[in-house]
Amino acid sequence: MIVLGLTGSIGMGKSTVAKMFVRSGVPLFDADAEVHRLQGRNGRLVAAIEQAFPGTASPHGIDRAVLSKYVLGDREALRRLERIVHPAVAESRRIFLRRHRSRPLVVLDIPLLFEKKGWRQVDAIAVVSAPAWKQARRVLARPGMNPLKLKHIRSLQLPDHKKRARADFVIDNGGTIDRTRRSIRHLVTCLSAHGVRYCRHARDRL
Secondary structure, three states, rough: OOEEEEEEEOOEEEEEEEEHHOOOOEEEEEEEHHHHHHOOOOOOOOHHHHHOOOEEEEEEEEOOHHHHHHHHOOHHHHHHHHHHHHHHHHHHHHHHHHHHHOOEEEEEOOOOOOOOOOOHHOOOOEEEEHHHHHHEEEEEHOOOOOHHHEEEEEEEEOHHHHHHOOOOEEOOOOOOOOHHHHHHHHHHHHHHOOOOHHHOOHHHOO
C-alpha cells in the first residue's frame, strides 16, 4: 500500500482535489473532516475542549467561532488545543489505514502536513498549488474572511514555494478543473501500477 500525503496552503483548492481522488476510487482520510466529527454533536472531544476553553461547547458541539477567538494569535492556546485534538486524529488515522491495508493506494489529506511533521507518516507527498493572486481571491470570498485573517493563517503555514520544493508531486490547480482532473487520474494510475519511484521520475509527463 502506498500512503500519499495530500496537502496545500489555504485557498489552493485542496478540498476539490481530494474529492477527485475519491471519485477515482482512492480511499481518503480527511483530517479536517475528522476534527469536525470529533468536535461536533456528541463528539468525544467536546468535553475536553470545553474544559480547556470554557464557553466553546454548544448543543451542536464545539462552536468553532468561539474557539477561534481563544487560539487566534495565541500560540500557547493553539498548542493546548493541539494536545487535545492531535492524538485523537492520529488514532482515527491508524484505524483508517488498517481498514484499507489491502488497497494499492490511499490518501491522507493533511492540511499542515509539513508544519506538524505529518510528512513522516507518508510514502510520498502531493502538494496542491495555484498562483498567489488566485489563492487570495478564493480565500477572501469566504464568509467572515478578511486580509488580516488571511495574513495570520499564512504565517502559520509553510510558504507555497517551499511546499512545492519538498513535494514528490505538484498538482497545479490554477487552471481548468478538467486539467486538474486529468492530472489526478494520471497520478492515481501511475502510482497504482508502478509505485512512487517510477512516478517521481515520470512526473513531468503526469
